[in-house]
Amino acid sequence: MGKSPCCSGVGLKRGPWTQEEDKKLLAYIQENGHGSWRTLPQKAGLKRCGKSCRLRWINYLRPDIKRGEFTAYEEQRIIQLHALLGNRWSVIAAHLPNRTDNEIKNYWNTHIKKRLTKMGIDPITHKKTHNLSSSNEGMMNLSVIHHIAQWESTRLEAEARLAQHPKNLSAPHNKNSNENVANEDSFMMKPSFDILKAWQSGYGNTNNGAAQPYTLSFLESAVSMLAMRESFKTTATWSTGHAYDNVKNVDNIWSSQNDIVLQEDNKVLISEDGIGDVLLPGNVRELNIGEENYWGDFSFSNNNNPETLYSVVF
DNA sequence: AAACGTGACAACCGCGGTCGG
DNA sequence: CCCGACCGCGGTTGTCACGTT
Structure with missing residues (x-):
């Protein structure tokens, strides 16, 4: 022109x-x-x-801009949104209050992209690029596997929704950005938000130094996670007072709400008693999290219904 | 202390979409 | 419908601060 x-x-x-x-x-x-x-x-x-x-x-x-370092929660959210949306920074920014698209884009390019590459994940496709050989191989692989599985899951769900409701795909760069975001929230973004609930209870310790538990939610996934299941296969009876009471005999033990606590020293305390909230001595396992992947990932499956797999992210 | 390298992020550029005449 | 002005987006570059040699 x-x-x-x-x-x-x-x-x-x-x-x-x-x-x-x-x-x-x-x-x-x-x-x-x-x-x-x-x-x-x-x-x-x-x-x-x-x-x-x-x-x-x-x-x-702009007075409403939030400056300073990104929180772990924000970082996780960026990764998940990027897995679903790609380089649509303005849309991603719309889901991170008070952050600008430029800031997110810069943060992605200078921090997250490098970290994913280091973990052997292609930051564009979110797929594994090579085998890892670091000392944290086990944990890193778990993280990579979950990352990929989660990405596949969100992608498949998004595609399925698209196939069902193609006309709902809003045009990019809608002049009315609020409307645009609202559409994506109710339609395209749903899988992503299901996952993101896992982080919504906060991160790390509270001001008074007390460990702050995570509130976990679960995303049903049709993606095969065999590799991870093999790595963590331990049969345990699982009973909690939470939403998944009806699920018994879970392959893995990380399952109920409020029984996983992230500590400052990169370790995770996991309650094995299934009670949640209180980590009783003797019922606690300590788990090292890879140096940089505090999205250390686990999954468990329900023996009663092997087809149903869940992902847990913290 | 100076030169150089690197990382972080602010700022710019070009493209494509939208709107109004 | 066409065309030009404008806006917003994403990719890229420029600049500065800081660390290393």
Whole structure:
């Protein structure tokens, strides 16, 4: 369409913003709103192009932006959303309150991408790329296997939903972004949120130093997780006061709510008594989590219904 | 202390979609 | 319907801070 480059105008400033410029932009928008970005710079007394102003506002000056390090919860959420959505940063950002798409994109490129690669996971496809040979091989493999299984699961579910309701696939870059997100929440995003519930109870320790338990939820998956089942096959009777009371004889022991606690020293305490909440001496197993994969993963299956497999993420 | 390398992230660029005349 | 202006997105680059040699 032959558009002129936005920031090539004569006399327009480029590069890092000064405090003075920030003040001018902030003051103008707080007073008048941004209106047309094209005309804003002149009105605000800035020698910048509208595009540059918009970017500065959206990615830096906006008052509702949350800055600082990403929490483990946010990181997990990014990974899961990326597995489902790919590089649709704006959609991913819509599900991480107060984070910008640019910030998430940068964080992905500089942190998460490298970590996944190191774990032997292709950050684009979320599939395993090679065998691991680190000292944490066992744990790393579990993590990788689960990551892949989870990705496959979300992908298959999303595809199934798409096949059932193709017309519901909203067009990208909808002008009305809120509407767009709402559609995805109720439709495309559902599998992802099922998984994400696992992290919603918080992370690590509380302010007073007490261990904070996780609230776990489970995603039924049709994906074969044989490798993981073999690794952790221990038959135990499982009975809890929680939502899965009716499930007995679970292959693996990690199953009820509130009985897994992540400690600061990268270990996980697991209650074997199935009571949850209270980790009684003698009924606790200690489990090392790989140095960087605090999404250390486990699954268990229900012997009464071998077809039903669950994934647990913490 | 200087040069160099690396990581983090802010900022820019070009493309495609949307809207209004 | 067409076309140009505008906006928003994702990929890429630039800049700075910090660590290492």
